[in-house]
Amino acid sequence: MKNLKLDISKAGVEITPALQAEAQRANALLQSGEGVGNDFLGWVHLPSSISDAELAALQAQADKLRAKADLVICIGIGGSYLGAKAVVEAMTDPFKLLHKKQQDPTVVFAGQNISEDYINALMAAAEEHSIAAIVISKSGTTTEPAIAFRLIKAAIEKRYGKQEAAERIVAVTDKARGALKTLATQEGYPTFVIPDDVGGRFSVLTPVGLLPLAVAGVDIAALVHGAQEMEQTTADGTPFEQNPSAIYAVVRSALYRSGKKIEILGSYEPRLQYINEWWKQLYGESEGKQGKGLFPASVTLTADLHSMGQYIQEGERTLMETIISVAAPDHQVVIEPDAENLDGLNYLAGKRISEVNRMAELGVQLAHVDGGVPNIRIELPKVDAHTIGGLLYFFEKACGISGYMLGVNPFDQPGVEAYKKNMFALLEKPGYEEATKAIKARL
Ligand code: PA5
Numbered sequence: 162m163k164n165l166k167l168d169i170s171k172a173g174v175e176i177t178p179a180l181q182a183e184a185q186r187a188n189a190l191l192q193s194g195e196g197v198g199n200d201f202l203g204w205v206h207l208p209s210s211i212s213d214a215e216l217a218a219l220q221a222q223a224d225k226l227r228a229k230a231d232l233v234i235c236i237g238i239g240g241s242y243l244g245a246k247a248v249v250e251a252m253t254d255p256f257k258l259l260h261k262k263q264q265d266p267t268v269v270f271a272g273q274n275i276s277e278d279y280i281n282a283l284m285a286a287a288e289e290h291s292i293a294a295i296v297i298s299k300s301g302t303t304t305e306p307a308i309a310f311r312l313i314k315a316a317i318e319k320r321y322g323k324q325e326a327a328e329r330i331v332a333v334t335d336k337a338r339g340a341l342k343t344l345a346t347q348e349g350y351p352t353f354v355i356p357d358d359v360g361g362r363f364s365v366l367t368p369v370g371l372l373p374l375a376v377a378g379v380d381i382a383a384l385v386h387g388a389q390e391m392e393q394t395t396a397d398g399t400p401f402e403q404n405p406s407a408i409y410a411v412v413r414s415a416l417y418r419s420g421k422k423i424e425i426l427g428s429y430e431p432r433l434q435y436i437n438e439w440w441k442q443l444y445g446e447s448e449g450k451q452g453k454g455l456f457p458a459s460v461t462l463t464a465d466l467h468s469m470g471q472y473i474q475e476g477e478r479t480l481m482e483t484i485i486s487v488a489a490p491d492h493q494v495v496i497e498p499d500a501e502n503l504d505g506l507n508y509l510a511g512k513r514i515s516e517v518n519r520m521a522e523l524g525v526q527l528a529h530v531d532g533g534v535p536n537i538r539i540e541l542p543k544v545d546a547h548t549i550g551g552l553l554y555f556f557e558k559a560c561g562i563s564g565y566m567l568g569v570n571p572f573d574q575p576g577v578e579a580y581k582k583n584m585f586a587l588l589e590k591p592g593y594e595e596a597t598k599a600i601k602a603r604l
Pocket of ligand 1: 238239240241297298299300301302303306360361362363446574
């Protein structure tokens with residue numbers, strides 16, 4: 162395990178040979194493609210299948226957008242949003258916008274909500290920048306990004322003209338079907354394809370994630386390389402004790418079976434906050450079905466110790482916790498001595514902030530374990546494109562194994578259709594006439 166260490170010593174789980182065998186069988190099914198949902202297993206060998214030519218084409222397109230725009234609006238929702246958002250947040254300076262001189266364009270997101278005020282604020286801010294857009298939708302028919310794109314496309318065309326708009330808008334969608342594909346072909350937008358056999362929440366290492374990330378200045382070759390290494394490390398045939406994804410899947414499955422209902426993912430690095438959000442979609446959509454599955458929740462620490470800490474320590478004992486721990490920060494900041502010591506902090510003088518953060522982490526871990534919250538610790542040596550690529554694939558592989566151990570199809574999401582039917586009926590979409598009558602009668 163070159164870029165990730167897994168510590169399950171405080172999970173309180175006995176890994177029996179039977180559990181190991183279950184995980185190994187699940188991993189073998191992912192490899193052989195004989196399990197349920199096997200038409201969506203393209204992600205399993207995705208990292209190793211990405212060619213240098215594909216990366217170069219993505220980088221070349223990203224460079225064109227980077228040259229034209231200082232603000233790139235990335236439009237998508239769910240799996241067509243969270244991966245890029247997670248890695249952009251992890252890899253970019255949180256105070257970038259406060260620096261007067263910026264090298265990389267700012268990547269912002271739209272289409273992940275239907276808030277009038279959000280899109281209004283974004284469009285107003287966009288007026289002060291040179292802009293471009295990446296519109297991402299696998300189905301090409303999702304309402305939220307389609308609404309945002311209609312507005313942003315019109316703004317780009319109004320400002321630059323239709324011909325130049327076709328140089329500033331890139332589509333990432335299905336190779337053949339969907340309204341976005343039709344529109345992209347008609348308007349002559351450069352287009353990248355989302356493979357048929359990769360579902361939204363597993364698509365961060367396709368152009369869905371890689372194009373926006375390259376625009377944001379992330380080293381996508383290093384990201385993919387990290388994922389490739391993890392693909393090898395977690396491949397079928399790896400002994401159980403050397404496969405971090407299998408171990409993680411087994412421990413969380415065993416805790417679920419012993420009565421834990423909620424898994425909290427947390428980190429002491431705020432830049433990883435959206436990795437939590439990406440993970441919540443990955444596990445929530447993959448496992449939350451048939452009345453089963455750990456509920457994925459998240460905290461950002463130490464901030465949430467001052468809000469959620471009480472519940473985690475003493476609330477319902479249905480929680481388990483997984484912490485992403487970062488061994489080395491990128492920079493050093495040392496606490497200074499103070500002659501007056503009015504704040505009483507001189508006992509910390511000369512220590513790095515990260516030492517204090519580490520002691521908080523270790524102290525919280527023991528307190529939570531003592532309080533009945535089993536702990537899994539995932540340690541990254543540092544946060545960079547390589548380690549994040551490895552982390553993403555680690556979670557994906559563990560999700561596939563864990564979903565099979567749970568006895569569900571981890572690669573479908575039938576439940577997300579329910580709200581759409583109601584929304585379309587309420588909006589009186591053509592074709593929903595009967596549903597409209599029925600739902601209005603219920604209001
Ligand atoms: O994981 C999924 O399949 C979903 O979250 C989708 O990614 C999301 O609904 C967006 O779909 P699309 O890319 O088709 O617009």
